[in-house]
Amino acid sequence: MPSPSTARPAGPPPARPRPPKALELATADEDDLRDEATYVALGYYDIDLSGRCAKGAEFDQCRFNRADLSGTSLVKVSLTDCLIENTNLANLRGDQSSLVRVAVRGSRLTGLQWIDGHLRDVTLLDSRADLAVFRSARFRAVQFDDCNLAGADFSGADLTGASFSRCDLSGAQFSGAKMTGTRLVGCTLAGIGGVTSFAGASISTGDLIALSRTLATALDITVEDA
Known part of the structure; x- marks a missing residue:
């Protein structure tokens, strides 16, 4: 069994989109x-x-x-x-909408609202999604790489099929989210909300150190330097 500080292997990568070679x-x-x-x-x-x-x-x-x-x-x-x-x-709003085998690269999603939606086999690369809202959305084989997700809202979302690599999640909200199997590697986690929802997530050692301080604050634990 892996130690608590060792990230578990990620699941299968998202399937790639299959657009035709010729587009009108x-x-x-x-x-x-x-x-x-x-x-x-x-x-x-x-x-x-x-x-x-x-x-x-x-x-x-x-x-x-x-x-x-x-x-x-x-x-x-x-x-x-x-x-x-x-x-x-x-600021695009996508209520009860779905993304299936979609790749997003180098795009701006600031303030996007994808509420009560479905994402399956989705990759977001090198994109800005700060203040995006994914409340109550369902994630299956979704990968965020090198994205700015500062202040994003994942409240009540099912993130069991999501992974985050080298993302800025500072100030993001995870209250009520399902995160068993969620994977985080090399992310900024300062000031996140709903830290107790991280039960069952897989987190790299560096991320765990930052997360532990946020968890201590949430539990009103005073951390003193020896």
Whole structure:
């Protein structure tokens, strides 16, 4: 049995998206966001879709590059086999929506709200998701690498299938989260909330030292230097 300070091996990595090699170029006129619409094999490049609203839409095998979806509201929307790169998702709201086999790289997700949603086989790389809200979301094979998640809210989320590597989680909230099997390596954990939810998580030695101080504060334990 591994010692408490040894991180357990991660589960299988997220499955990669499977977009087609050839994509039709999307236009704001023909491929604007609409309720119950289905979008297949489209490339959303350098396109402004900010401030839109859509319910029940489906995106399958699409690619977003340098797109702007900031402030957009999505309800019960699904993205499957999609690539999202260098895209602005700041303050996007995705209630009861799903991401399946989606990779996000170099994008801005500041203030994003993905509440009561589902994420499976999702990778977020080198992205800014500070103040993002994932309350009551379900994570299965989700990997955060080199992301800024400062102040993010994971309250009530099921994080049993999530891993965080080299992420800034300072001030993040985990109250009521399920974290058995969650893996954290090389992360900043200063000032996190809901530290008692970390029962069952796998944490690297360096992270555990920082977490122990936060846990002591939560339990009103005074730590004195010898």
